[in-house]
Amino acid sequence: MVLESISKIIKIQLPAYLKKLPLPETIGGFARLTVSEWLRLLPLLGILALLGYLTIRPFLPKKKKQRDSLINLKIQKENPKVVNEIDIEDLRTPNVCYCRCWRSKTFPVCDKSHIKHNELTGDNVGPLILKKKTL
Template identity: 60%
Template sequence: MEVISSLIRVTLPNYLKNLPVPASIMGIARLSGSEWLQLLPFVGMISLLSYVTYQAFRSKPPPKDSCVNLKIQKESSKVVNMVDIEELGDKVSYCRCWRSKKFPICDGSHNKHNEETGDNVGPLVLKRKEPLSATK
């Protein structure tokens, strides 16, 4: 703890007092190479602190593809689709990637999505054990 106290009370003030800070804007152009080297750690630290502060307080836009549903029924607070099980037929594929132009029915749009993103999403496939024609 004594080392930190000495650093803050003695070393840092002595360092700042000995910095070659020019008295005017034109004085910046007159600084020598060794004076620039003395200023480099100070300017670097101020730049780093400014950048970290900026990053902490800036408003960050949501990631581009953070939403799963990019365009389907965006006016609704929740997308819900109901299907009568009797109307399904023998087999139906439902979209799970939210990219289908025939949503909620899958149109294969997940293939392009998977190629672009490296994802592995596919449809939900519902099928009857026996075809509808055999049960009637």
């Protein structure tokens, strides 16, 4: 039943649809098409554009992942080493996440910037999570 429906679409409905399309015989004829004729052509043009894109997509350049780059790009660059001290006794919430990707806008506290960093670089860095024990 499914194949019969597909067969009907391909053998009957598609040719009927294509016959009704206002396809000009010359390139200049496209300039003379009305708005309603262009609207009737849109589905076909969209499908052709999609097929064209899917055809050339394997040949398009791939997005390069950044590897072997600096980790700390902007935090306390004037210091030879970045050190943050936090007293465990000062933890006011049960869980505190500290940044290890150096991209956090709230450094040293994590703001989940590592997610974007990992996508760009292929890295797998995550936060340091300190949990306060309840006695």
